[in-house]
Amino acid sequence: MDSVHSADITDAVGNALDVLISGDDRQEGLRLACAVLADAVGSARICIADYGSPGAGEHSQARCRLDWRSAQADVLINDSDAASLPVDGHRSIWARPGLSAAPVVTQANDAGPIERVWLEGQGVATIASIPVHIPDRFIGSLNLFHTGEEYRWPAEDLIALSTCARPLVSAYLRYEAGASLDATRDLSREAFEKSVVGMTILGADGTMLEVNDAYCRLFGYERHELLGRNTLMLAHPDDIALVHEMRPAGLMNPELTDAERRFVRSDGTVIWTQCTVSRLDPGNREPGPSVPTFAGQVRDITSVRQDSVILELQRSNRELEQFAYIASHDLQEPLRMITSYLELLQRRYAGQLDNDADEFIAFAVDGAQRLRALVNSLLIYSRLDSQPATFQPVRLTESLEHALQALRLLIEENEAEVVYDDLPLVNGDSAQLSQLFQNLIENAVKFRREDAPQIRIVADRSHQLWTIEVHDNGIGFDPEQAERIFGVFRRLHGYGQYPGTGIGLAICKRIVERHGGRIEASATIGAGSTFRFTLPALRS
């Protein structure tokens, strides 16, 4: 009985694995590893075999994948077809699908007649065939040949071989099968796939040859919906030309081209992206639609863009408000002169000039008065935002009563009846809240029917929100106009019918929104209307 070589076997197989993984010259490395292994156990030939594709059946030919022979074996072994091991006729020699996981050791002297003829023809005395199962599927075998004298395998060596054979055989077979054993290639592939930046490989005309998950997610498409199609399908209609330009730029200039472009997602939403196109090394290929020519990276910057757009809007809004305030304020002075002197003319000279003159002056006075109402309303409207909010606890009942006081004449003239709940205490600007009630009640009285106006103001609390409702029995309005009426200069009626500037409800909306609430209106034509606004409740 020979000495035990388990440690040498483990070393030798370990070396072979290192060679496979390191990516250096594999053929040469494997030859060396086999030589070490053969030296350790005294084998003349080592081969790794498989049985073709999985499920090909136990009768298929074993294919010799790795065949290492010592110089001695080269002389001795007379094998006309080194690439195949003959299974038919001497199957019992080989580990194969359907057998147990135990090594098969065949001594030429003990073999069946047919096998013996073949073995002696090969000059082989002993064959050890070690099966490899992953996890319990047979994938191939490691076969060790001894020439000359019969070799009695120590049981420990066979166990060591069985243990080491599995990683070696599976790694080698995968390598042979062309599966990506190349660790570097695996890494770049993984980096491409897992990148949070949308990445694509494009053909010369922009055909998407490869896309990663982030790219698919960014545009909201499945991989197969994009592959083979042109990137222009994703471009925003206004940016198609710009996206198209990026490729010629990339072709002429090997440096990257980098730009902010709009694209459209599958659900129709527009996204702003930072996209970079870099040219790939074409090697010796002619650029074409299916030849990888560009690498594209696309990053979503929509939120960044929106932030800057919102800032810009806020700035221009502030300027506009400032402008409206200054304009309406400065318009007041000359307007006061026009109005006052027109009235003075009318007062002193009415009836002294002819009828035409009286009429002309009357029109001028009327126009000036309307302009004045308009400028005043605009001033109130723009002042809402140009002046800093000074919020403090305000008893809404007081705001309402203040408004009623200001409207006393109008209410008396129209014999209007106003009833109201005890209203809550809220945080706000008392002048603005009075203005809010004043505008709403003025509207309720102004847009009256034949019957005397009846106005009812109620308050209701739900959680942290007060809802205040102003009901009237007036002419109401078309419910379809419920949103429009809050716009600036929106008038549903002719001036002659119901005078007004068209700013009153816009002012209400502005006031309520500045107080963190919402306002809406509901009505039916001819059957009264309800204006409903919310205000945050005061924290107790």
Next chain:
Amino acid sequence: MQLAQQPETVQILAVEDNPGDARLLLEALKEASVPNNLHVAASGGEALDLLFGHGAAGRKLSPDIVLLDLNLPDVSGHDVLNRIKSHPTLRRIPVVILTTSQDERDIARSYRGYANSYITKPQDYEQFISAVRSIEDFWLTTAKLPSTRSN
């Protein structure tokens, strides 16, 4: 002692740089029931000259009431008010601020400076007439004022 039927002509000083407003004031006062004489100073400096007698005329004016605009060239209305109200005898003259400013700060500052009344210039002639009438009613007929000229 004056006869009740023939009220004394009231001397009014208006400090007003806008000729349109000055004329409007004149027209409104024409319709007033109290006989009056309107003097117009077109700037704060001119008003001080008239009141304190530093001007070319050299003669002091002793008005029964001052109608004072706030936004004036050179000396501001607030300064004119201060000068009047810190003078031992002139301080008795009622000063009515008549201005376009609706600024809360202007209103507060005026009353702190002992203005007797603060009126925002009305937007039309009708209202202007009634504002002047209310000044007339209160300051020139209702309220009993010590005569500055009796000193």
